[in-house]
Amino acid sequence: MRVRRFCTEAMAAVYAATLVENVIVQKTSPVLGLATGATPKTLYRQLIDFHRQGLSFAQVTTINLDEYVGLAKDNPNSYSAFMQRELYDQIDIDLDHAHMPDGTAVDLEQECARYDAILEVHPIDLQILGIGRNGHIGFNEPDASLRRRTHVVTLSDETRVANSRFFEDKSGVPRQAITMGLESILRAKFIILLAFGREKAHAVRSAVAGDISTKVPASFLQMHPNVTFVLDDAAASLIGRNATV
Ligand code: GLP
Numbered sequence: 001m002r003v004r005r006f007c008t009e010a011m012a013a014v015y016a017a018t019l020v021e022n023v024i025v026q027k028t029s030p031v032l033g034l035a036t037g038a039t040p041k042t043l044y045r046q047l048i049d050f051h052r053q054g055l056s057f058a059q060v061t062t063i064n065l066d067e068y069v070g071l072a073k074d075n076p077n078s079y080s081a082f083m084q085r086e087l088y089d090q091i092d093i094d095l096d097h098a099h100m101p102d103g104t105a106v107d108l109e110q111e112c113a114r115y116d117a118i119l120e121v122h123p124i125d126l127q128i129l130g131i132g133r134n135g136h137i138g139f140n141e142p143d144a145s146l147r148r149r150t151h152v153v154t155l156s157d158e159t160r161v162a163n164s165r166f167f168e169d170k171s172g173v174p175r176q177a178i179t180m181g182l183e184s185i186l187r188a189k190f191i192i193l194l195a196f197g198r199e200k201a202h203a204v205r206s207a208v209a210g211d212i213s214t215k216v217p218a219s220f221l222q223m224h225p226n227v228t229f230v231l232d233d234a235a236a237s238l239i240g241r242n243a244t245v
Contacts, residue, residue, distance in 0.1 A: 001208065001221065001222055001224075001227045001228075001229065002227070002228040002229070003208060003228075003229045003231065003236065003239065004228060004229070004230050004231070005231045005232065005233055005235075005236040005241075006230070006231070006232055006233070007232070007233060008232060009042050009196045009232050010042060012042075012194065012196065012230050012231065012232055013042035013043045013045070013046045014046055015230060016043050016046075016128075016192055016194060016230045017043055017046035017047050017049075017050055019126070019190075019192060019228070020032065020043070020047060020126060020128075020192075021047075021050055021055055023125050023126040023190065024055065024057070024059075024060060025055075027125055028059065029059055029061065030059065030060050030061070030125050030126070031060075031061045031062075031063065031122045031123060031124050031125050031126075032060060032061070032062045032063070032124070032125065032126050032127075032128065033062075033063050033064075033065065033124040033126065033127035033128060033180075033185070033188055034062050034063070034064050034065070034083065034087075034128055035064070035065050035128045035129055035130050035138075035194075036064065036065070036066070036079040036082045036083065036130075037130045037163075038130075039130035039131075039194050039195065039196060040086075040128055040130060040194060041086055042196075043128065043194060044086045044087040045086075047087065047091070048087065048090045048091060051090070051091045051092065056092055057091045057092050057093040058092050058093070058094065060093055060097065061097040061098075061099070061122050062083075062093065062097065062098045062099065063099045063118060063119060063122060063124060063180075064079060064083060064098075064099065064100045064101070065129070065137075065138035065139070065179060065180050065185070066079060066101065066138045066139045066177050066178060066179040066180065067079045067080060067100055067101040067102070067103040067177060067178050068103050068173075068174040068176075068177050069103045069108065069152065069174055069175075069176035069177055069178060070103055070104065070174050070176070071103050071104070071174060072103075072104050073100075073102075073104075077166055077167055077172075078103065079100065080100045083098065083100065099115070099118050099122075101115050101150065101178035101179075102178075103174075103177070103178060108152050108178065109152075111178065112149070112150040112151055112152065112178060113150075115150040115178070115180070116149050116150050116184070119150070119180070119184050119187075123187065123188075123189070124184075124187065124188040124189070125188070125189050125190065126188065126189070126190045126191075126192065127185060127188035127190070127191045127192070128192055128194065129185070129191060129192070129193040129194070129218075129221075130193070130194055130195065131193060131195050131200060131203050131204065131207065131218050132158075132159055132162065132203065133158065133162055133199055133200065133202070133203055134156065134158050134159065134203065134216075135203045135206055135207060135215070135216035135217055135218045135219065136156075136159060136217050136218070137182075137185060137193075137217050137218045137221075138179040138180050138185060139153050139155065139159070139177040139178075139179035140153070140179055140181065140182055140185075140217040141153060141154075141155065141156045141159060141217070142156070142214065142215045142216060142217060143214055144214060145214055146181070146182045146214050146217055146220075147181045147182065148181045148182060148183035148184070149180075149181040149183065149184055150178065150179065150180050150181055150184065151178070151179065151181055152176055152177070152178055153176065153177055153178075153179050154175060154176055155173070155174070155175060155176065155177060160173040160175070182217060182220055186220060186221075186223070186224055189226065190226045190227075190228075191221060191224055191226065191227045191228070192227075192228050192229075192230055193207070193218065193221065193227065193228070193229045193230070194230050194231075195229065195230075195231050195232075195235040196231070196232045196234065196235050197232070197234050197235055198234040198235070198237065200234075200235040201234065201235055201236070201237045201238040202238065203216070203218065204229065204231060204235050204236065204238065204239060205238040205239050206218070206219060207219050207221060207222075207229075208222075208229060208239050209239060
């Protein structure tokens with residue numbers, strides 16, 4: 001596991017965007033696993049800048065980590081709307097190649113199976129992750145056991161409170177989500193986890209230097225051969241300066 005720390009989120013985003021560009025230009029049909037939340041926004045803005053400077057996403061397939069159950073694509077709080085707004089509207093991606101779980105599917109189990117089939121056909125070259133304050137990745141919440149594949153999850157109170165900043169209040173935050181499972185995330189050939197701000201420092205420390213535990217889903221990244229944590233100083237404040245595990 002590599003750890004890179006930067007003075008500012010903006011500098012971290014430039015570094016991460018360069019790693020993304022390297023994958024895009026080296027593969028003929030690159031597959032990116034993408035994340036939502038506040039954290040990847042600076043990365044996406046940087047990628048939009050790279051696109052304006054000539055980077056094409058025309059051959060890129062994207063597969064997002066998760067989606068709220070019950071929010072339609074045109075609901076501004078859906079992760080589908082987030083991706084459209086924060087990235088897809090401003091790059092040349094073919095939207096037929098941009099995959100999201102459908103949180104409004106009538107049969108959610110069938111929807112999870114559909115998503116797993118997409119993941120089988122398109123192995124992820126580079127997975128972008130954020131991290132929840134409780135160490136969750138995607139919507140894989142701390143639990144006694146973790147699921148391998150795409151599944152429906154009941155969101156923890158802590159996550160609903162944290163994510164309520166995007167909604168009018170906590171009551172508007174859906175209680176369930178569809179998320180890729182841990183094994184699907186760990187199958188990615190290369191993983192970049194982004195974390196910014198002091199409120200992520202504990203989760204980062206547990207993920208990088210704690211025991212591997214289902215209580216901290218991100219700690220399983222220690223078992224992956226090709227992971228880079230891209231942090232600002234605040235998020236890295238509880239780990240040593242030369243943290244390479
Ligand atoms: C959500 C998403 C995660 C994200 C986490 C942190 O729960 N499902 O993918 O990493 O929030 O979000 P933020 O970046 O807004 O702190």
